[in-house]
Structure formats: structure tokens, C-alpha cells
Amino acid sequence: MTTPTTPILDSKCPTGPMSERWSKHRFELKLVNPANKRKFHVLVVGTGLAGASAAASLAELGYKVTVLCIHDTPRRAHSIAAQGGINGAKNYPNDGDSVRRLFYDTVKGGDYRARESNVHRLAEVSTSIIDQCVAQGVPFAREYGGLLDNRSFGGAQVSRTFYARGQTGQQLLLGAYQSMMRQVGLGKITLHARREMLDLVVVDGVARGVIARELTTGAIERYAADAVLLATGGYGNVFFLSTNAKFSNTTAIWRAHKRGALFGNPCFTQIHPTCIPVSGSYQSKLTLMSESLRNDGRVWVPKSKGDRRSPDLIPEAERDYYLERIYPSFGNLVPRDIASRRAKEMADAGRGVGESGMAVYLDFRDAIARDGAARIRERYGNLFQMYERITADDPYKVPMRIYPAVHYTMGGLWVDYNLESTIPGLFVLGEANFSDHGANRLGASALMQGLADGYFVIPATIGSHFAGRKLGAVSTDHPSFAAAERDVQGRVGKLLSIDGKRSADDFHRELGLVMWNQCGMARSEKGLKSALATIRGLRAEFWQNLRVLGSGEELNRELEKAGRVADFIELAELMVIDAEHRRESCGGHFREESQTPEGEALRDDANYAYVAAWQHAGDGPAMSWNLHKEPLTFEEVKLTQRSYK
Amino acid sequence: MSGGHDNHGGLNLTLHVWRQKNREAEGHFETYSLHGISEHCSFLEMLDQLNEQLLREGREPVAFDHDCREGICGSCSLVINGQAHGPDRETATCQLHMRRFHDGETIYIEPFRAKAFPIVRDLVCDRSAFDRIIARGGFVSVNTGSPQDANAIPIPKENADLAMDAAACIGCGACVAACPNAAAMLFVGAKISHLSLLPQGQPERRRRVLAMVEQMDKEGFGNCGNIYECEAACPKGISVENIARLNKEYLGASLTARPEKESAGGF
Ligand SMILES: Cc1cc2nc3c(=O)[nH]c(=O)nc-3n(C[C@H](O)[C@H](O)[C@H](O)COP(=O)(O)OP(=O)(O)OC[C@H]3O[C@@H](n4cnc5c(N)ncnc54)[C@H](O)[C@@H]3O)c2cc1C
Ligand code: SF4
Numbered sequence: 001m002t003t004p005t006t007p008i009l010d011s012k013c014p015t016g017p018m019s020e021r022w023s024k025h026r027f028e029l030k031l032v033n034p035a036n037k038r039k040f041h042v043l044v045v046g047t048g049l050a051g052a053s054a055a056a057s058l059a060e061l062g063y064k065v066t067v068l069c070i071h072d073t074p075r076r077a078h079s080i081a082a083q084g085g086i087n088g089a090k091n092y093p094n095d096g097d098s099v100r101r102l103f104y105d106t107v108k109g110g111d112y113r114a115r116e117s118n119v120h121r122l123a124e125v126s127t128s129i130i131d132q133c134v135a136q137g138v139p140f141a142r143e144y145g146g147l148l149d150n151r152s153f154g155g156a157q158v159s160r161t162f163y164a165r166g167q168t169g170q171q172l173l174l175g176a177y178q179s180m181m182r183q184v185g186l187g188k189i190t191l192h193a194r195r196e197m198l199d200l201v202v203v204d205g206v207a208r209g210v211i212a213r214e215l216t217t218g219a220i221e222r223y224a225a226d227a228v229l230l231a232t233g234g235y236g237n238v239f240f241l242s243t244n245a246k247f248s249n250t251t252a253i254w255r256a257h258k259r260g261a262l263f264g265n266p267c268f269t270q271i272h273p274t275c276i277p278v279s280g281s282y283q284s285k286l287t288l289m290s291e292s293l294r295n296d297g298r299v300w301v302p303k304s305k306g307d308r309r310s311p312d313l314i315p316e317a318e319r320d321y322y323l324e325r326i327y328p329s330f331g332n333l334v335p336r337d338i339a340s341r342r343a344k345e346m347a348d349a350g351r352g353v354g355e356s357g358m359a360v361y362l363d364f365r366d367a368i369a370r371d372g373a374a375r376i377r378e379r380y381g382n383l384f385q386m387y388e389r390i391t392a393d394d395p396y397k398v399p400m401r402i403y404p405a406v407h408y409t410m411g412g413l414w415v416d417y418n419l420e421s422t423i424p425g426l427f428v429l430g431e432a433n434f435s436d437h438g439a440n441r442l443g444a445s446a447l448m449q450g451l452a453d454g455y456f457v458i459p460a461t462i463g464s465h466f467a468g469r470k471l472g473a474v475s476t477d478h479p480s481f482a483a484a485e486r487d488v489q490g491r492v493g494k495l496l497s498i499d500g501k502r503s504a505d506d507f508h509r510e511l512g513l514v515m516w517n518q519c520g521m522a523r524s525e526k527g528l529k530s531a532l533a534t535i536r537g538l539r540a541e542f543w544q545n546l547r548v549l550g551s552g553e554e555l556n557r558e559l560e561k562a563g564r565v566a567d568f569i570e571l572a573e574l575m576v577i578d579a580e581h582r583r584e585s586c587g588g589h590f591r592e593e594s595q596t597p598e599g600e601a602l603r604d605d606a607n608y609a610y611v612a613a614w615q616h617a618g619d620g621p622a623m624s625w626n627l628h629k630e631p632l633t634f635e636e637v638k639l640t641q642r643s644y645k
Numbered sequence: 646m647s648g649g650h651d652n653h654g655g656l657n658l659t660l661h662v663w664r665q666k667n668r669e670a671e672g673h674f675e676t677y678s679l680h681g682i683s684e685h686c687s688f689l690e691m692l693d694q695l696n697e698q699l700l701r702e703g704r705e706p707v708a709f710d711h712d713c714r715e716g717i718c719g720s721c722s723l724v725i726n727g728q729a730h731g732p733d734r735e736t737a738t739c740q741l742h743m744r745r746f747h748d749g750e751t752i753y754i755e756p757f758r759a760k761a762f763p764i765v766r767d768l769v770c771d772r773s774a775f776d777r778i779i780a781r782g783g784f785v786s787v788n789t790g791s792p793q794d795a796n797a798i799p800i801p802k803e804n805a806d807l808a809m810d811a812a813a814c815i816g817c818g819a820c821v822a823a824c825p826n827a828a829a830m831l832f833v834g835a836k837i838s839h840l841s842l843l844p845q846g847q848p849e850r851r852r853r854v855l856a857m858v859e860q861m862d863k864e865g866f867g868n869c870g871n872i873y874e875c876e877a878a879c880p881k882g883i884s885v886e887n888i889a890r891l892n893k894e895y896l897g898a899s900l901t902a903r904p905e906k907e908s909a910g911g912f
């Protein structure tokens with residue numbers, strides 16, 4: 001089932017000195033004559049940072065752009081929720097940062113599972129992103145002298161993170177959204193709100209449009225274009241409980257995958273260490289507390305098992321500041337995966353806190369004593385408020401309770417250096433692609449990547465598609481559109497007709513639990529095998545026992561959810577297969593069979609220094625895929641085992 | 646099946662929920678009883694449980710807008726017991742928790758209502774009027790390219806902070822829903838303030854305010870009567886100072902307005 005076949009992956013990475021590759025590549029890319037640009041029609045799906053920035057930039061260049069947005073307005077896209085900040089190698093604080101250092105940190109942080117060329121480009125354009133956002137009026141935090149403030153974030157040893165209070169994603173997205181709306185006002189972008197893409201249309205091997213559903217009337221619509229850009233975000237919601245917004249889903253990329261786009265590293269998931277713990281079975285999503293909190297908060301659990309005393313009654317000597325103990329040089333700022341795994345270990349060992357025991361403390365007592373409550377309020381005021389609102393505890397007085405939660409997916413559709421998938425004309429941007437973050441993403445680097453893809457990469461690389469290929473005119477009357485529309489109608493009709501007993505959410509919760517337990521932070525062959533069987537069984541039951549009421553010709557949230565869950569179940573199968581085949585610990589995931597004697601993650605470069613790109617090969621009770629491997633070579637950064645001790 | 650004494654440690658509630666099939670249909674309240682709701686769950690999680698119950702009973706679930714469920718996307722939009730976003734100050738519907746309600750309580754749940762926000766279904770309304778206002782001028786006209794270095798324009802921290810206060814608006818429309826005149830002054834004032842407080846916003850300052858106000862009027866939003874219900878309902882604490890700033894900007898721009906040659910196509 002997973003036998004390697006002939007390589008069809010050409011990364012198109014430029015060669016030569018690393019720091020010149022991007023400019024060399026841009027020079028070598030074919031240009032589209034300015035007068036011709038308006039003849040090319042680009043369809044952008046998703047209006048998060050990647051989609052909005054791409055749509056605005058391409059329209060500014062003169063392309064004809066159509067945008068599909070799942071919400072009532074593009075400003076609500078999931079990126080809006082990012083809190084902590086965005087990296088940029090500006091070196092304003094003069095603390096030793098540089099493009100090279102950001103490049104190096106990202107390759108290393110990703111545990112050597114990303115392409116060096118891509119990462120270097122990302123680090124290069126990071127500085128232009130900050131300039132661009134400031135020019136748009138993004139109100140980044142400033143110092144009294146009027147210059148931009150920076151902070152260190154998530155384990156970085158330099159301060160390269162720009163932020164706008166705890167609402168960095170919101171402000172960056174509003175900047176991109178406003179630029180996009182300017183183009184809408186100018187008539188250069190046609191915006192269709194409340195549209196969900198349900199399938200990709202491929203004509204003669206080239207992506208030429210999509211099928212979407214108008215969510216308020218249920219109308220199934222056809223959109224034709226000369227290029228399709230998917231910027232539909234990550235698939236963390238496969239776990240049901242995650243920090244992602246409720247609409248975030250995999251359908252767009254999953255349908256493209258089933259039309260032939262290869263899926264890269266599907267099992268690479270990031271679990272964020274500082275989220276508010278689950279409080280009950282009604283829990284619908286999890287709330288992240290920005291990890292900037294770890295700059296000042298100290299993580300601890302009681303030294304003895306089952307210590308149920310209230311935290312203020314536990315004396316200093318009976319507290320275990322386990323991160324500071326195990327990792328003296330990084331302390332509370334160890335990377336996300338380590339902080340997450342250690343927290344779970346503490347809870348599994350019976351030393352967790354709170355009602356459920358599935359939490360650890362994040363304590364600000366010492367920081368408040370040191371800096372004063374006012375200073376802490378200035379830094380984290382809105383986060384503390386958010387925490388209190390949800391839990392009814394006041395973190396100025398009582399330590400926060402935190403626990404890891406699924407946060408981000410490094411996996412996604414495989415793309416080459418031009419961000420083009422294995423389907424020509426289908427480009428994938430932002431979290432939806434398999435990304436430059438390798439097996440683990442650094443904090444504050446997703447916003448950077450989304451905007452790099454949208455503002456700076458795609459405007460340059462899309463030209464190679466238009467100038468380099470002969471694209472005949474294709475209208476929505478083409479038989480491929482009719483066929484794809486029939487498929488969509490068939491699926492919608494089937495979901496409505498099952499008339500079973502269980503809701504889509506009910507299936508989704510069960511799926512999420514299997515994934516969290518067996519394909520989350522720590523994975524084992526045994527667990528993954530059992531997960532695979534459970535997931536296949538769940539899929540079979542789903543198609544026999546789902547209940548969706550109402551019709552397809554109206555706003556029908558249960559129908560929407562059911563479609564997404566159907567795709568999540570299929571994706572879960574691939575994630576588990578990918579996790580099972582990768583018998584190494586690396587980046588965000590820990591493979592129990594692959595660890596050092598001290599219990600740290602053990603990477604296996606000899607066997608797994610590649611991107612696993614999966615090609616869908618067939619449906620059935622057990623779905624099948626072919627595995628293609630893109631070998632990763634490291635010319636600039638020396639492979640080392642991560643050590644944060 | 647009215648709320649009884651079978652309180653297994655949770656809240657028993659009577660809900661009156663606005664049901665409306667689509668834009669054209671007449672709407673009405675329907676009454677539901679819900680039992681054993683944990684006080685720790687959020688208001689929307691309470692509605693999730695209502696929907697699960699309706700689904701089990703073979704009745705169509707209630708449609709409502711939501712996405713982030715953490716008070717930042719601006720999707721959620723309920724009027725709860727007559728108050729946009731419910732009883733808590735500076736709290737969006739999705740951040741409201743059931744500990745705010747008591748056992749046996751009756752809760753009325755309606756959509757945001759305003760002429761400019763037509764109801765799409767049940768509790769979902771159409772707020773695209775806000776997008777059209779932004780498209781007329783709620784931006785800085787700068788193309789992607791290579792602008793000057795980000796630190797080339799120092800901005801006093803006080804101004805940056807004030808701009809950020811205004812930019813925190815989530816575009817939810819509660820200000821409109823709460824206003825007896827369904828005015829959009831707080832929303833528009835917040836964007837005008839954000840951009841006019843910053844040097845980047847200066848070149849287009851006059852055009853911006855004139856165009857955005859013109860669009861606001863076109864969309865059918867009402868006039869501000871200085872009642873300040875908007876500020877009270879706003880989940881982000883956007884201050885009515887922003888309305889004052891909008892009025893000042895508008896007055897200044899109107900006094901010095903020149904007929905704009907290229908404005909016909911809308912910018
Ligand atoms: C709570 C939280 C905090 C974060 N904080 C940070 C941070 O501080 N710094 C950082 O760098 N990163 C952060 N991240 C990660 C970062 O926010 C995301 O990775 C990034 O915003 C993704 O941007 P995007 O444009 O790729 O996709 P998104 O912003 O997810 O946008 C994609 C949009 O497409 C929509 N969509 C999905 N499917 C379809 C379809 N079929 N049809 C139409 N539309 C569809 C989705 O609903 C979504 O709104 C955070 C993430 C979370 C969850
Ligand atoms: S001003 Fe406040 S109430 Fe009005 S849209 Fe903005 S956040 Fe919502």
C-alpha cells in the first residue's frame with residue numbers, strides 16, 4: 001500500500017549560494033507583460049493572512065482576482081485569533097539577530113525536516129513584511145521613543161518578535177483585509193462571501209476552478225480561473241478540540257488531494273503547551289494562552305502525587321518547577337513540543353492539578369513580586385482577562401492552570417519552491433501547504449510565513465505559470481465542471497439521506513479523541529495500528545448512522561459540519577498511516593520506539609530525512625496511498641540532535 | 646417538559662429563541678427547555694447542547710454565527726435578554742459563560758436587528774454593509790512592494806496606543822444592534838480614529854472620512870443621537886471618543902472639501 005514509486009516531486013529549488021537563491025530565482029522566473037496581467041484570472045480561496053495578502057498583492061499587480069470567503073466578511077478568517085506576534089529579522093534591538101540566524105533557528109527548530117532554500121527565503125522576506133505592515137498602519141507596539149518594540153518569543157534567544165498587544169493576528173489580518181477591500185472598491189477583486197469550496201476542478205491536468213456552495217441558499221456554484229490559490233488554513237480541527245476556529249477545516253485541501261495533489265507530512269502537528277484545560281464534555285474548542293506568558297510565568301506541579309491542596313498552600317519546597325529543573329539553561333522557555341510532552345508526563349504520573357488532574361500551573365507570583373502587577377498587566381492584561389472570563393480564576397492571585405492542545409499543522413499540500421502543488425496551476429499558501437516549518441514551527445513564524453507567501457512569494461512565482469504554460473480558455477461549461485458539480489451534489493445528497501442517529505459533532509468528538517490519544521504528542525506502533533482500525537470503523541459508521549436534518553437548499557450548519565467531518569475522517573486515516581511509517585521522533589512528535597536513554601526524542605536522519613508526500617490511490621474500506629519521498633539535503637546548517645539541556 | 650426540579654448539579658433553563666427560515670420568511674420565537682447545563686460552559690456551548698437536543702428530537706437546530714469562540718473574530722451576534730452580546734461588559738457572546746445565569750432562568754435570544762443587517766436565518770444576520778464601508782476608504786493606499794524601513798517613521802507611543810485602542814474593533818456590529826437609531830458611528834469612528842491617529846493615514850485623511858460616511862449613509866444606518874448604547878454594548882470597549890473624533894474629522898474634511906475628479910468610480 002505504501003510502496004515508494006517513481007519520484008514525481010521536483011522541488012524546483014534554485015542552486016548556488018543560499019543567500020542569493022531567491023533573488024536568482026526571481027530573476028530567472030518568466031515575467032508576465034503588464035498589459036497581459038488583466039487577462040489572467042486568479043481564484044483565491046480563504047481570506048486569512050495568506051489569502052488576503054495574496055489577493056491584494058495580485059490585484060495590485062493587475063491580475064483579475066476572485067476571492068471566496070467562508071464567513072460573512074473576510075475579516076473573520078481564523079488568522080484573526082493569533083495573539084503573540086510575528087517574527088522579523090530586523091535586529092532592531094541589536095542583540096545579534098540576522099537573516100542567517102532566523103534561517104538557522106527555523107531549520108533547527110523544525111528539526112531538520114524543512115527545505116533550506118525555502119526557509120532562507122522566508123527569513124529574507126521577513127524584514128519586508130514588517131515594513132509593509134507598518135506602511136499599512138498596523139499599530140505594532142512601540143517604545144517611548146516612538147520606535148518599534150520587540151520581544152523574545154517561544155525559546156528564541158533574540159528579541160525578533162513584533163506584536164500588537166495580544167492581538168497581533170487581528171491587526172495583521174486587518175491590514176491585509178483593508179488592502180484587499182481597497183482592491184474590491186477599485187473593482188479589481190470580486191469578493192464572494194459565505195462560500196465554501198467543496199471541490200477542485202482540473203481540466204487537462206491543470207487546476208482551472210472550483211465548485212463552491214453558497215452557504216445561505218445552498219446553491220452549488222462553479223468558478224473558473226487560470227490559477228487556483230488555496231489559502232484555507234490548517235487542519236488541526238481533525239482533533240475536534242483544538243485552538244483553531246470552528247470553521248477551520250480540511251475540505252479544500254482534502255478535495256484537492258483527492259484530485260491529485262500530494263499531501264506532505266500529514267502527521268506533523270503542533271501541540272501548544274499553554275492552553276486553558278478542558279472543563280467538561282460540552283467543551284467545543286480550546287483557548288490558547290499566548291506562550292509569551294512563559295517569559296514571566298513559571299511552570300510547576302506539586303512534588304508528590306495526588307497533592308490536592310490549593311496552590312497557595314503548597315510550600316516552595318514541595319513544588320517541582322520541572323522545566324527549570326530538567327532544562328536549566330532554557331527553563332520555562334523550552335520549545336513547544338518539550339513543554340507539552342513534559343506537561344502530559346506530569347499529568348500521566350498523577351501530578352497534574354485542577355479538578356481533572358489534566359493541567360499544570362503557570363505561576364506569575366514571582367514576576368509580580370519582581371516587576372509589580374502594573375507591569376504584568378501591561379504585558380498580559382488581555383490574556384489574564386480572557387483566562388479569568390473562562391475559568392473564573394484571577395491569575396494575579398491564583399496560578400493559571402494550563403494544558404497542551406492541538407494548535408497548528410505543519411503538514412499540508414506538498415508544494416514546490418514556487419508554492420505550486422503537484423497539480424499545475426494549483427498553488428497552496430499559508431498553513432494549508434506543508435510549509436517551511438519542518439517538523440515543528442517556531443512561535444510567531446506562522447504569521448510570518450502566511451504573509452511571506454501572500455505578499456512576496458506568490459506575486460513573483462505565479463508568473464511562471466502564466467508565462468510558461470499555454471492556457472486555453474476554459475469556461476464553467478466545460479464537462480469537468482459538470483462532473484465535479486455532480487460529485488458535490490452526490491455527496492451533499494448522500495449526507496442528507498442517511499437519516500441515522502448520530503450528529504456530525506458526535507462523530508467528530510470520537511475521532512478527535514482517538515487522534516489525541518494515539519496520534520498526538522507521543523505515538524507508538526501499537527497505538528497507531530489500533531487507531532487505524534478505529535478510524536476505518538468510524539468512517540463506515542458515519543456513512544450509515546449520520547443524522548442531518550433540513551435540506552441542501554438553505555443555510556444548514558449541520559450539513560456543513562457533516563461534509564467537513566467526512567473529510568476529516570479520511571484525512572485522519574492518512575495522518576495515522578504517515579505517523580506509523582515515520583519510525584523516528586522528530587520535531588513536534590515523539591515516537592515511543594525512538595528515544596534516548598534519558599527519554600528525549602531521537603531523530604533518525606539516516607532513514608527519515610525526507611518529506612513524505614502521499615498520493616491518493618484509491619478509496620474503499622481501507623483507503624490507499626502511494627508514498628513519494630523528497631530527500632532533504634542540508635548544505636548550510638549542520639544536522640545536530642536538539643538539546644535544550 | 647418545562648424546567649422542573651431534576652437539577653443534577655446544572656442549570657435548568659427556558660429559552661425563547663428567534664426562529665426565521667430565511668431572509669423573506671416571517672420570524673417568531675420558539676420556546677425550549679434545557680436541563681442540567683454546567684455553569685462552566687459558554688453561552689454558545691449551551692446552544693450547542695440545545696442543538697444536539699433538537700437534532701435528537703428530529704427538529705432543525707438553531708443557526709447562529711460563530712467561529713473563534715474567543716471574542717476576536719466578531720462572528721457571534723446574539724441579543725440576549727434584550728442586550729447585544731448579553732449582560733457582561735466588554736464581553737462578546739462567545740465569551741459569556743453560563744455562571745452568569747441562574748437555575749430556572751428564562752432567556753430570550755434574538756439576532757442583531759438593524760435595517761442594514763438583514764436576517765439570513767434564525768440568529769444569523771448579514772453584516773456585509775461594514776465591508777462596503779471599509780472598501781470606500783478604511784485603508785492606507787499602499788501597494789505591496791518595498792516601503793521604507795519600518796522604523797523610519799517614529800510614532801509617539803501614546804498615539805500608537807490610541808490607534809491600537811481603536812483598531813481593536815472586531816466588526817461585530819453590536820454597536821449598531823444596541824443603538825435605537827441603528828447608527829454605525831462607533832464602528833466607523835473606530836476605523837477613522839485608527840488611521841487618522843497615525844502618520845501613515847494622513848495623506849488620505851479627508852477623502853477617507855467623506856467616502857466612508859457617504860457609504861455609511863447609503864447602507865441605511867441611522868444617525869447618532871448621543872445615547873451611547875453603542876459603547877455599553879461594545880465587546881472591545883471602543884470608546885465614544887472615537888465618535889467625537891469622527892465628527893471632528895468629518896467636519897474638518899467637509900469644510901475644506903474640493904470636488905474630487907476621480908472619485909466617481911469610488912476608490
Ligand atoms: C489561537 C491561535 C493563536 C496563534 N498565534 C500565533 C502567533 O502569535 N504567531 C504566529 O505566527 N502564529 C500564530 N498562530 C498560527 C497562525 O495564526 C495561523 O497558522 C495562520 O494565521 C494561518 O493563516 P492562513 O492564512 O494560512 O489560514 P487561516 O487564517 O486559517 O485562513 C484560512 C481561512 O479559510 C477558511 N476556509 C477553510 N476551508 C475553506 C473552504 N473549503 N472554503 C472557503 N474557505 C475555507 C477558514 O475558515 C479560514 O478562515 C496562532 C494560531 C491560533 C489558533
Ligand atoms: S465598535 Fe465595538 S460593537 Fe461596534 S463593531 Fe466594533 S467591536 Fe463591535
Ligand code: FES
Nearest residue numbers: 712714719721739
Ligand atoms: S465567535 Fe468570534 S467573536 Fe465570538
